[in-house]
Amino acid sequence: MTSGDPSFETLRLQQVGRTFGRQAALTGLDLEIRKGEFIALLGPSGCGKSTALNCLAGLLPLTSGSIWQDDVRIDTLPAERRGFGMVFQNYALFPHLSVRRNVAFGLTMRRLPKAEVTRRTEDAIRLVKLEEHAHKLPGQLSGGQQQRVAIARAIVLEPSLVLMDEPLSNLDAKLRLEMRTEIRRLHQSLGLTTVYVTHDQEEALSLADRLVVLRDGTVQQIGTPQDLHTRPVNWHVADFMGYRNLLRLRAGARADDGVVVEGDGLRLVATEVGDISEGADVVVAVRPEDVVVSESGGSAGLNRFPATVDVVEYQGRELAVEARMASGVRLHLLTQHRLAPGDEIVVGAPVERLLAFAAEEPSRSSADTGVQVPA
Structure with a gap:
């Protein structure tokens, strides 16, 4: 040939x-x-x-x-x-x-x-x-x-x-x-x-x-x-496929519809990807478009937590927002709500949109893809 x-x-x-x-x-x-x-x-x-x-x-x-x-x-x-x-x-x-x-x-x-x-x-x-x-x-x-x-x-x-x-x-x-x-x-x-x-x-x-x-x-x-x-198989793939929010938390007990994860003042139920043992470090990933702002504020609760708006970017029909939780962890979201820096909001995400992955490494620097996973 x-x-x-x-x-x-x-x-x-x-x-x-x-x-x-x-x-x-x-x-x-x-x-x-x-x-x-x-x-x-x-x-x-x-x-x-x-x-x-x-x-x-x-x-x-x-x-x-x-x-x-x-x-x-x-x-x-x-x-x-x-x-x-x-x-x-x-x-x-x-x-x-x-x-x-x-x-x-x-x-x-x-x-x-x-x-x-x-x-x-x-x-x-x-x-x-x-x-x-x-x-x-x-x-x-x-x-x-x-x-x-x-x-x-x-x-x-x-x-x-x-x-x-x-x-x-x-x-x-x-x-x-x-x-x-x-x-x-x-x-x-x-x-x-x-x-x-x-x-x-x-x-x-x-x-x-x-x-x-x-x-x-x-x-x-x-x-x-x-x-x-x-269905990304790990948090590295999730990161690269647009899951911009990566939260380092710890796995708790199993819930009916997922796994309980906690840390940084949060208690969430997330969808487990792969086998995660109780007490293990996890990275929870969620896309900005899957973070929902409550219509009228509302109270915090499971998969709902307060945050303060820091940065707002106009993107036509939507606003790209960076919000800060009480622990200092930052969250990116897309919303049609008219928000401004300093606004106090309550945000949440459905269980099926929060993906929990085993944390394979203790941390990762921005040299990799520009995102820092909180330690």
Whole structure:
């Protein structure tokens, strides 16, 4: 086999690992990618997601493990013989070549007939809606247009797999939304198989059929967007999937509908994730949108507690609020109530929205993902 097979059914990464000196950047990655799937590798900086992509692309040799396309091992093949397309974060366009010549470059290097090169190049340019800009140089294009050229250059090769390494991170918010839709449209209309690296959980949720969450080079969870959004397996995944409120508490007795957790002046009933023994340290996670402000204040009680509004940010239909509990612990919530700094409120969360996880570590610094778990 001299190149990747465009008709493959599955691509398997088996115990893939990569070390740099004594530092393990990726450990024991097992992943099966089915033809036509959109897979997102998700996690904070340094988690191993780009390392995994580069190992798959052939830009980094494996330290351990293997990669198989159906029953053919491909990790021993050089990058140019795997038949994959690559879209980089910085576009990597040739600045002295026009859009048309950038897109045609890979086909020309393969010495395909001129008529085929022309046809496939024009088809790719039309797919990314750049017909009017085909004669321009990259420097004459906007960032979003340059990214479209990079995508066209990848798909024109009709690759068995398209690899994308944070392709939208250099674009502004409006362009990111537009390009997100464009990437998903191309994936569906062309029947592509795509592996996409991002640190943006919203981006991953909107694009991917399945997500692979990595942390410190190891897989934390693999599942559909719905799985990870509603059923994270540990508090690291919950944190990265938008559970911004992480409260360090202690597990008490079992309740009819969950587990009692206490600490910092709180007594809550939360939904237990995994096995938690009585007296164990736990991290309770809840999304800002699941924290409810009582209509008319009300009294504190089980899963209801007083707080003082500190910061209010206007976000259109909703306000993003940071409130402080009596213990000093801060809580983030989204609400349509018109609140102002200094307001005294009572907030709560239903049992099914409060997830209690075993606290695997005593604390975590903001260097990880920007959130400090109270000790």
